[in-house]
Amino acid sequence: MFIHIGDEHVIQSEDVIGIIDYSLVNSSTINDEMLGELKRKKQIIVSDEELVKAVVITTNKVYYSPLSVLTLKKRASMISTISRLEDYAENSDD
Numbered sequence: 001m002f003i004h005i006g007d008e009h010v011i012q013s014e015d016v017i018g019i020i021d022y023s024l025v026n027s028s029t030i031n032d033e034m035l036g037e038l039k040r041k042k043q044i045i046v047s048d049e050e051l052v053k054a055v056v057i058t059t060n061k062v063y064y065s066p067l068s069v070l071t072l073k074k075r076a077s078m079i080s081t082i083s084r085l086e087d088y089a090e091n092s093d094d
Contacts, residue, residue, distance in 0.1 A: 003075050005056050006066040007047040013076060015058040021069045022052045038062050 001013045025031045038044050046064035056063040
């Protein structure tokens, strides 16, 4: 399944490793180091840094999202619910 994370970015839900509130990113030196290294490798996708509310970490890239962590969590939860419904539908055809 896919999750729309804002702007024109859609990612596969299974690739998501974590979602962090952007305001908390700078409070950790480990996060600062990780994001600094990823910026150097050009693995961070950001449309407008002034609008960033969340950092979405995937297996391949890091996305700065204008959506809040709560909104992204709701979208991911909705995807999970839909997946379970699809699994149930497959089992009920037996």
